[in-house]
Amino acid sequence: MAFVAVVVAMTRKRVIASRGRLPWHIPQETRLYRSIVANGTVVMGRRTYLQMAKSWPGRRCVVVSSSGFKSPALDVCPDAEQAIDKARSYGDDVFVIGGATLYAATIGVVDRMYISYIKKDYDGDLFFPQFDEREWDVMDRRDYAEFEHVVYVRRRSKY
Numbered sequence: 001m002a003f004v005a006v007v008v009a010m011t012r013k014r015v016i017a018s019r020g021r022l023p024w025h026i027p028q029e030t031r032l033y034r035s036i037v038a039n040g041t042v043v044m045g046r047r048t049y050l051q052m053a054k055s056w057p058g059r060r061c062v063v064v065s066s067s068g069f070k071s072p073a074l075d076v077c078p079d080a081e082q083a084i085d086k087a088r089s090y091g092d093d094v095f096v097i098g099g100a101t102l103y104a105a106t107i108g109v110v111d112r113m114y115i116s117y118i119k120k121d122y123d124g125d126l127f128f129p130q131f132d133e134r135e136w137d138v139m140d141r142r143d144y145a146e147f148e149h150v151v152y153v154r155r156r157s158k159y
C-alpha cells in the first residue's frame with residue numbers, strides 16, 4: 001500500500017538550510033535522495049519549488065501555496081492536507097520534500113521519514129521539527145562517508 005513520507009537531509013542539530021540554500025554539497029546524498037523519490041509523487045512548499053524547479057523535469061509534483069501562486073501544468077494546493085490528498089490520488093508513494101514550513105505542517109501525519117544525518121556540523125537558520133523517537137521504529141540505517149541515512153516508520157500509521 002502507498003505511504004506518505006518526509007525526505008530530508010539535516011545536521012544532528014536539525015539544520016536544513018542556511019540563507020535559503022543547503023549549506024552542504026554531498027553528491028552521494030543527492031543521488032540517494034533522487035533514488036528515493038524517483039517513483040513517487042512529491043509534495044513541496046512554494047519556496048522549495050521555486051528553488052528546485054529547473055532541476056525537476058517530468059516528475060509529478062504538488063506544490064503547497066496559499067498566496068495565489070500558479071504555474072502551468074502544476075498542481076497547487078492551498079494547504080498541506082489537500083496537497084497530500086491530491087498527491088495520494090495518483091496512487092504512488094508520496095514524498096514531502098520540504099522546506100521547513102511544510103515539514104512543520106506534515107510531520108504529525110506522515111507515516112515514514114527518510115532522514116540523512118549530515119555528519120559535519122553546519123550553522124543554519126531553518127530547522128527540521130523535533131520529533132519523539134519513541135513514536136518511530138527504525139526500518140533501515142546505513143552509514144555513508146559524509147552522512148548516516150535512517151528510515152523511520154511510525155509505530156501507529158495514520159494513513
Ligand SMILES: NC(=O)c1ccc[n+]([C@@H]2O[C@H](COP(=O)([O-])OP(=O)(O)OC[C@H]3O[C@@H](n4cnc5c(N)ncnc54)[C@H](OP(=O)(O)O)[C@@H]3O)[C@@H](O)[C@H]2O)c1
Binds near residue numbers: 044
Ligand atoms: N535539507 C533539506 O532536505 C531541504 C529540503 C527542502 C528544502 N530545503 C530548504 O528549505 C528552504 C525553504 O524552506 P521554507 O520553509 O523557507 O519554504 P517552503 O516550506 O519550501 O515554502 C514555504 C511556502 O510554501 C507554502 N506553504 C508551506 N507550507 C504550507 C502550509 N502548511 N499551508 C499553506 N502554504 C504552505 C507557503 O507559500 P505561499 O507563501 O505562497 O502561501 C509558504 O510561504 C530552502 O532554503 C531550501 O533549501 C532543505
